[in-house]
Amino acid sequence: MINGRMTSFDDVNVNDRPTTPLEQDCCGNGCDPCIFDVHKKLLEEWKEEKYNKSKRSAKNFLSLVRYKRFIVKNIVEGSENSICIELDCASDNKDDVIFLLPSQYIMMKLFTTTKPYTPISWNRRSMNLLIKLYPSGEASTYVKQLNINDELLIRGPYGNFNYSRNSYKNIIMLSIGSGIAAFYPLAASIVKDELEDTKINMMLGFRFLSHVPLKDELRILTDYWNFECTLYLSQGSTMSRTANITGLNIVNSRINSKIIDRTLDSYSPETTLILICGTTKFNEIMENFVQKKDFCHYHVFR
Ligand SMILES: Cc1cc2nc3c(=O)[nH]c(=O)nc-3n(C[C@H](O)[C@H](O)[C@H](O)COP(=O)(O)OP(=O)(O)OC[C@H]3O[C@@H](n4cnc5c(N)ncnc54)[C@H](O)[C@@H]3O)c2cc1C
Numbered sequence: 001m002i003n004g005r006m007t008s009f010d011d012v013n014v015n016d017r018p019t020t021p022l023e024q025d026c027c028g029n030g031c032d033p034c035i036f037d038v039h040k041k042l043l044e045e046w047k048e049e050k051y052n053k054s055k056r057s058a059k060n061f062l063s064l065v066r067y068k069r070f071i072v073k074n075i076v077e078g079s080e081n082s083i084c085i086e087l088d089c090a091s092d093n094k095d096d097v098i099f100l101l102p103s104q105y106i107m108m109k110l111f112t113t114t115k116p117y118t119p120i121s122w123n124r125r126s127m128n129l130l131i132k133l134y135p136s137g138e139a140s141t142y143v144k145q146l147n148i149n150d151e152l153l154i155r156g157p158y159g160n161f162n163y164s165r166n167s168y169k170n171i172i173m174l175s176i177g178s179g180i181a182a183f184y185p186l187a188a189s190i191v192k193d194e195l196e197d198t199k200i201n202m203m204l205g206f207r208f209l210s211h212v213p214l215k216d217e218l219r220i221l222t223d224y225w226n227f228e229c230t231l232y233l234s235q236g237s238t239m240s241r242t243a244n245i246t247g248l249n250i251v252n253s254r255i256n257s258k259i260i261d262r263t264l265d266s267y268s269p270e271t272t273l274i275l276i277c278g279t280t281k282f283n284e285i286m287e288n289f290v291q292k293k294d295f296c297h298y299h300v301f302r
Contacts (some may be wrong), residue, residue: 010142018042020194032047038086061096061125063088065172067109067153070127071238072146078130078213081180084141087152088126097124102163102185103301106156110142113284116158118181120214130213132178161275161299166197167238168297169271174255174286176205184214185277191224202229203263205255205278209233215248220238222247232259277301 021035033041061068069090078084089096105118109131115138119127133140146152163186171190173183183202190196208213212231221227229248252260274295276286283300290298 016046016247018046030282031283038264042196047195057095058095058099060099060105061091062098062100062154064154064155064158066267067155070152070154072148072150072152073126075146075148079215080129080208080210082132082211084120084144085129085131085146086126086212087129087154096231098122098127098211100127100157101159102189103161103182104157105182106154107158108139110139113138113142114140118159118185120181120184130178130181133201146284159301161301165195168198168273170199170201170267171273171275172267173200173202173204173275174278175203175276176255176278176282177211179282179301180204180214182277183275184217187221187227188217191221191227200225200228201263203232203255203259204229205232205234205282207233207235211235211248218249257289260286261293264290264293264295265293269293271295272297273300274298 018039021039025035036113049285068089071090071270072085073088074086075083089098100119100122105117106127107114108117117129117131120130121128131140133144159239173187175183183204187200187202189201202218203230204212209231218229222229228249229247230251232251232255233255234254236252251259272295274290274297276290277282277300278286280302283302287298287300
């Protein structure tokens with residue numbers, strides 16, 4: 001990950017990666033620079049070089065203007081009302097690789113319709129999509145009928161959100177439903193970046209616990225010092241009003257003004273970025289709350 005860019009090359013050149021110092025390598029006398037500062041700098045340079053090398057030697061398989069062929073490699077249940085689809089590049093040229101930034105989206109052609117989807121993870125040659133299924137949705141109906149080895153047409157990547165490492169002290173991510181797809185890759189790329197000091201507070205709204213996708217992935221992120229996640233369930237669950245399932249906080253309520261007020265009061269508007277992703281109505285309501293509290297650094301994914 002470079003400046004918030006999750007590259008598809010995290011497995012390249014791992015052997016020359018600067019070795020992380022051990023806790024006992026630091027004398028604790030407050031040296032300037034401390035051995036950990038030196039390591040941080042070396043790691044930053046190594047990552048930048050790795051990313052630049054990868055970009056020089058490969059071209060993006062994805063195109064902004066032309067549909068490219070992908071093959072369905074796997075389909076698994078994401079939650080009660082969503083599925084995850086793994087797609088492989090349909091190209092024999094090994095130099096064709098996928099370049100994406102976290103929170104960018106692609107356009108997928110599905111029979112008579114074309115819909116945007118935000119890859120939740122990817123590597124050099126494949127990407128994973130999380131797709132919420134609407135009972136009578138045009139794209140949903142088509143997606144439900146997909147089989148392994150089916151071909152799909154995709155163009156992209158699009159999206160004007162650009163994140164730079166450590167540009168904010170805190171990021172609050174507010175989403176409902178499939179909005180999680182825009183936030184998960186960004187959160188994962190930040191918390192897994194040793195050079196990041198930014199803390200993430202993810203606030204995700206769903207109707208039921210059974211609708212929440214990526215539970216295991218979110219739990220893994222909660223092991224990092226700078227990630228917390230709360231699931232807000234508008235239709236409640238059988239548990240008490242608040243609970244915690246292995247790292248994930250659960251609140252049986254919508255994300256409402258009281259909750260936002262209380263949350264924002266514990267953050268500084270100058271050093272906090274707020275990201276919003278949901279339905280048009282949700283985005284409008286959240287944007288209003290955020291503006292009322294004088295938070296000027298925010299971005300709405302539409
Ligand atoms: C930039 C961008 C990125 C996106 N990324 C993803 C993603 O990663 N995963 C994903 O699942 N979706 C994503 N979406 C939404 C997706 O593109 C489709 O709009 C959605 O899946 C519905 O498509 P559909 O054809 O199945 O339903 P449609 O035929 O468009 O709608 C059928 C019915 O479903 C309901 N419905 C549709 N969309 C919504 C909604 N957003 N909220 C509430 N009810 C709705 C409505 O009742 C509607 O009448 C993204 C949208 C945008 C703009």
